[in-house]
Amino acid sequence: MSPFFLEAVAADNYVAFTFFIGTMAMMAASVFFFLELNNTDKAWRTSVLVSGLITFIAAVHYYYMRGYNLETGDSPTFFRYVDWLLTVPLMCVEFYLITKKSGGTIGLLWKLIFASVVMLVTGYLGETILKEQSVLWGVISGAAYFYIVYLVWFGEVAKLATAASPAVAKANKTLGWFVLVGWAIYPLGYILGTPGGLFGMVLVEDVAAATGAMDIIYNIGDAVNKIGFGLVIYALSRSESK
Numbered sequence: 001m002s003p004f005f006l007e008a009v010a011a012d013n014y015v016a017f018t019f020f021i022g023t024m025a026m027m028a029a030s031v032f033f034f035l036e037l038n039n040t041d042k043a044w045r046t047s048v049l050v051s052g053l054i055t056f057i058a059a060v061h062y063y064y065m066r067g068y069n070l071e072t073g074d075s076p077t078f079f080r081y082v083d084w085l086l087t088v089p090l091m092c093v094e095f096y097l098i099t100k101k102s103g104g105t106i107g108l109l110w111k112l113i114f115a116s117v118v119m120l121v122t123g124y125l126g127e128t129i130l131k132e133q134s135v136l137w138g139v140i141s142g143a144a145y146f147y148i149v150y151l152v153w154f155g156e157v158a159k160l161a162t163a164a165s166p167a168v169a170k171a172n173k174t175l176g177w178f179v180l181v182g183w184a185i186y187p188l189g190y191i192l193g194t195p196g197g198l199f200g201m202v203l204v205e206d207v208a209a210a211t212g213a214m215d216i217i218y219n220i221g222d223a224v225n226k227i228g229f230g231l232v233i234y235a236l237s238r239s240e241s242k
Ligand SMILES: *C/C=C(C)/C=C/C=C(C)/C=C/C1=C(C)CCCC1(C)C
Pocket: 084, 087, 088, 119, 120, 122, 123, 124, 138, 141, 142, 145, 183, 184, 186, 187, 190, 222, 225, 226
């Protein structure tokens, strides 16, 4: 067995352990979604397939993030953003797919994807290359985030979901909570990691421990946000088929 494996399952390395569990959970979820495609109505197959793609992409990234973390002891910020850049737009695709039958347009799809890419690219700039202006980039990223929240809760997505069916409306509400509460952990992590800490206060003295804690929170949050999100879509596909 590789020493990395042993280190990852060492009882005191919680950060690496959550990367390990994350990989397994995302893999298991992907297998589940892919195998369930056979039992899914044609009209809902693409939605369930996208759920599986989201967790599959995350599983591969978690595998790499675990190795990176074990080798360097650092946060795999770059891999996280690559993972988000692929999975968050796919989550936006889910909103388009569930509202397509009631009039969701390609225009709406692009609005959602564009907002998510702006949110992530500006967030990455603020967290890495342009750290001195992290507040500015964080605010731009946050505006794009709230635009997505707005679309899902009150805008086009909400209206089309209500028009589609009670089951779609209900699922959209649940997905809306994921976006509003589940996704909020990421900007919180960004704020805590910003130089000077939250609102200029120095909150933590042990930066390495704080970074590790943040990784654990992201890892748990990711599992909830990606697998949970996929399961809401899966449940909707069941309630809408015979
Ligand atoms: C599976 C991964 C998900 C759902 C990731 C979502 C990430 C975000 C909602 C990130 C948002 C950010 C802001 C709103 C401002 C600060 C920068 C970010 C990128 C952390």
